[in-house]
Amino acid sequence: MRDLVWLIAVILIIGWAVGYFGFGEAVGSFIHILLVLAVIAILYRLITGRKS
Secondary structure: OHHHHHHHHHHHHHHHHHHHHHHHHHHOOHHHHHHHHHHHHHHHHHHHOOOO
């Protein structure tokens, strides 16, 4: 489950980069929502960490 959070974060960052650099004017601020979601996912993963 924890690897899934990293996978989602990476997909969101890649989607943001493609959208921002490829379709920046057409998509507008919606593409930044992907970046925010990716950052939240990464922070969640770092805060929860591994518990034994």
